[in-house]
Amino acid sequence: MNKTKTALVIIVLLVLLPSSEILRERSNYKSYVARLEAAYAELKPGASKQQVLDRLGQPDFLLGQNIEWHAGKHQGWLREKLPGSTVKGHYTLAMEFDYQNKLVRRWGGIN
Numbered sequence: 001m002n003k004t005k006t007a008l009v010i011i012v013l014l015v016l017l018p019s020s021e022i023l024r025e026r027s028n029y030k031s032y033v034a035r036l037e038a039a040y041a042e043l044k045p046g047a048s049k050q051q052v053l054d055r056l057g058q059p060d061f062l063l064g065q066n067i068e069w070h071a072g073k074h075q076g077w078l079r080e081k082l083p084g085s086t087v088k089g090h091y092t093l094a095m096e097f098d099y100q101n102k103l104v105r106r107w108g109g110i111n
Contacts, residue, residue, distance in 0.1 A: 018082075022078055024076075033091045036056070036069055036093040037091065040093055045102075045103050045106070047103040048102060048103070049097050052103060060073050065097040065098065066095070067095045068094045069092070069094075070092050075090075089110045089111065
């Protein structure tokens with residue numbers, strides 16, 4: 001392979017690989033946001049903490065009886081590092097439980 005072809009292959013790889021990774025991360029992020037929004041619609045006060053955790057998985061933030069999931073923490077490594085590629089205003093889902101581990105209040109929206 002001559003130097004021109006080699007240079008062209010390197011340039012294409014330097015552009016295509018990060019671009020495809022950003023698209024993959026964007027798809028994963030949007031999927032995570034959709035999962036949070038669906039859980040907000042589905043989980044009503046009175047649901048058990050275990051039902052919530054089964055539906056949403058491990059939270060991003062836990063303080064006492066308050067649990068939160070932040071979509072911003074799921075935007076992907078490359079999107080966090082590249083300037084101008086991060087999503088501004090992330091969806092957050094917060095749940096508050098009583099001492100019987102029943103859902104009392106929930107908030108969801110863009111922060």
